Amino acid sequence: AIDVSGVGGTSFAAVEYYRAKKRKNNFQRVLSDVFWDWGIPTAISVVEVSQTVNVPVIASGGIRDGVDVAKALTLGASLASLSQPALQAAIKGLKETENMLSFIMDxxxxxxxxxxAESVKQLRKVPIVITGKTAEWLKLRGFNLENYARKGRN
Structure with missing residues (x-):
């Protein structure tokens, strides 16, 4: 499987920014700030990878709730993963973690x-309309978005 870990999740440039700030390394801090938002958004990464190679794709990076999971699956992910909501809940204890998982599943x-969609398999076949910057990016990269808008139709 390939975990796309797109922009929207942990910015390792941001991590390095704070590490450099703590060490008073101004050069590294400025460089990290420049690359803070660098990368390819998760939705685009899912489409690019799932349409290019025949391996399971894990969507991560900015996945925060069940709707994000559903979107990732309709775009071509085999599964989705998230860390921030899980870690924030885990810090508060088992009950909060159970509540967070219920929130995701609901x-x-x-x-x-x-x-x-009565199953995840059916959800993957639900037609979706991709718009905005995501659509612009994918069109420029040569992806036919009509295939997404018309999927599931015979």
Whole structure:
């Protein structure tokens, strides 16, 4: 499997920024600040990888709730992973972690209900309309977005 870990999750340039700031390394701090938002967004990474190679794709980077999981699956991810919500909940204890997982699962179930998908397999076939900067990027990279808007139709 390939974990795309796109922009939206942990910025390791941001981590280095704070490490450099603590060490009073102004050069490294400025350089890290320049690259803070560097990278390819998760949604685009999922499409690029899933349409290019025939291996399972893990969507991570900015996945925060069940709707994000549903979006990742409809874009071509085999599964999604998240760390920030899980770690924030785990710090507060087991009950908060259980609540967070229930929130994720309920969000995914609601997204499936609202799209008429009775299973994750069906959710992957739900037509979606990709717009905005994501659409612009993918079109420039040669991806046919009509395939996403018309998927599931025979």
């Amino acid at each position: 969000g995914l179930k609601n997204a499936m209900f609202l799209t008429g």
